[in-house]
Amino acid sequence: xxxxxxxxxxxxxxxxxxxxxxxxxxxxxxxxxxxxxxxxxxxxxxxxxxxxxxxxxxxxxxxxxxxxxxxxxxxxxxxxxxxxxxxxxxxxxxxxxxxxxxxxxxxxxxxxxxxxxxxxxxxxxxxxxxxxxxxxxxxxxxxxxxxxxxxxxxxxxxxxxxxxxxxxxxxxxxxxxxxxxxxxxxxxxxxxxxxxxxxxxxxxxxxxxxxxxxxxxxxxxxxxxxxxxxxxxxxxxxxxxx
Numbered sequence: 001x002x003x004x005x006x007x008x009x010x011x012x013x014x015x016x017x018x019x020x021x022x023x024x025x026x027x028x029x030x031x032x033x034x035x036x037x038x039x040x041x042x043x044x045x046x047x048x049x050x051x052x053x054x055x056x057x058x059x060x061x062x063x064x065x066x067x068x069x070x071x072x073x074x075x076x077x078x079x080x081x082x083x084x085x086x087x088x089x090x091x092x093x094x095x096x097x098x099x100x101x102x103x104x105x106x107x108x109x110x111x112x113x114x115x116x117x118x119x120x121x122x123x124x125x126x127x128x129x130x131x132x133x134x135x136x137x138x139x140x141x142x143x144x145x146x147x148x149x150x151x152x153x154x155x156x157x158x159x160x161x162x163x164x165x166x167x168x169x170x171x172x173x174x175x176x177x178x179x180x181x182x183x184x185x186x187x188x189x190x191x192x193x194x195x196x197x198x199x200x201x202x203x204x205x206x207x208x209x210x211x212x213x214x215x216x217x218x219x220x221x222x223x224x225x226x227x228x229x230x231x232x233x234x235x236x237x238x239x240x241x242x
Contacts, residue, residue, distance in 0.1 A: 002169065009148075010150050011054075011058050014053075014054070014143065014146050014147065014150065015053035015054060015183050016053075016116075017143070017170075018051050018052075018053045018054070018124050018143055019050055019053055021051045021124065021125075022052075022233070023139050024135075024136045024139055024140075026127075026128070026133075026136070027123070027126070027127055027132070027136060028052055028125070030071075030074055030125075030126065030128050031049055031050065031051075031071075031125050031126050032049050033050070034049070034071045034072070034075055034126060035049025035075065035076075036045065036046035036049075038043060038076075038199035039072045040073075040169045041113065042072060042076055045076055047075065047076045048074070048075055048077060048078035049075060049215065050078070050122055050125075051068075051079075051124040051125050052069040052074045052075065052079065052080055052121070052124050052125070052126075053078075053079060053124070054118060054119060054120040054121075054143075054147065055082065055114065055118070056072055056078045056114040056117050056118035056119050056220060057113075057114050057115055057116055057117060057118060058118070058150075058151075059116070059153055059155065060114070060116055060117050060155070061116050061117075061154060061155040061197075061231045061234075062099060062117040062118070062122070062155070062156050062157075062158065062227055062228075062231060063118050063120065063147070063151060063154050063156070063158070063197070064090075064117060064118070064119045064157075064158045064160065065109055065120055065121065065122060065144070065157060065158070065159045065160065065167065065168055066080065066119065066120070066121045066122065066160045066161070066164060066204065067121060067122055067123065067130065067160065067161055067163055067204060067206075068121050068122065068123040068124070068125065068126060068127050068130065068132055069121065069123075069124065069125065069126045070083075070084040070086060070087075070130075071126040072084065072228075073086065073087060074087075074126070074234040075125075075126035077106075077107050078108050079096055079105065079107075079108040079109050080119040080120070080121060081104060081105065081108065081119060082105040082106070082107065082108060082112075083105070085205075085207050085210065086193045086204070086205045086206055086207065086210075087103065087105050088104060089168065089205035089210055089215075089217060089220055090160075090205050090220070091103055091104055091105045091112070092104070092217060092220075092221070093217070093220040093221045093223070093224045094114070094117060094206075094224060095202055096221050096224070096225070097202055097221070097224035097225050097227065097228045098101035098115065098116075098228060099114055099115055099117040099224065099228070100112060100113075100114055100115070100117070101113045101114075101115065103107070108134065110129055118151055119139075120143070120144060120147055120148070122137055122140065122141075122144070122163055122167040123136055123137055123140045124140055124143065125140075130131050130206075132163075137163070137167055141167060141170065141171055141174070144167065144168070144171050145171055145174060145175065148171060148175065154197040154198075155197050155198065155230060155231045155234040156197055156198050156200055156227045156230050156231055157197050157198070157199050157200070157210060158200045158201075158202055158223070158224070159199065159200075159202065159225055160183045160202050160203070161202075161203065161204035161206075162186040164204070165184065165186050165199075165201055166181075168199070169181055169184060172195075177195075179195075184199075185199055188200060188201065188202055188203045188215070188219065188221050188223070189201070189219075189226065190203065191226075191230075193230070198230050198234075200223065200226065200227055200230070202215075202220065202223050203215040203219075
């Protein structure tokens with residue numbers, strides 16, 4: 001699973017390293033068990049069943065950081081936010097804002113490409129109950145750190161959920177950015193433009209949030225339109241992350 005905008009050796013190597021990761025025994029066992037047993041509706045699928053690589057445009061000015069692959073979504077299809085309801089909400093919003101070539105994603109071979117956006121996750125393996133442990137998140141953060149070094153054109157980082165916010169802030173501190181966690185509260189459409197790239201928070205488009213109305217399609221659409229506005233109003237180039 002490589003990035004969609006042509007060859008980029010460094011990001012391609014990163015994605016291969018993600019796919020080959022075996023560091024978390026609990027996650028390895030769970031993702032493979034799900035892939036073997038499957039869900040009745042997807043019995044004819046050959047599940048991916050491995051760590052899900054990142055996806056998008058190597059020249060992205062927008063980074064989207066989620067939680068983890070869905071057990072029967074990305075763990076089945078092999079592409080971030082593909083094949084489940086969370087992805088339905090996300091890709092409709094990205095399409096409306098001009099970041100995606102189509103408003104839905106059903107499989108990794110459906111032709112969808114991203115423009116100016118890169119999607120990654122705090123954990124690259126599907127976790128039981130959608131809850132990676134602190135240690136699993138810490139182990140996976142090495143990949144996020146490499147992405148932040150490689151994606152040199154970023155203007156905005158959108159974090160989907162509080163865990164993603166915590167993962168990103170920890171990654172910044174590990175990279176030597178002088179921030180205090182207490183200065184960053186999580187809330188939908190909360191913007192921190194004192195950081196470069198700017199940080200924009202969003203509720204995660206999980207079924208729990210969307211089915212209860214905590215996050216609506218309109219709210220997510222508006223958030224990514226906001227991200228596009230920030231990108232378009234940013235200087236031609238910002239200083240890269242340390």
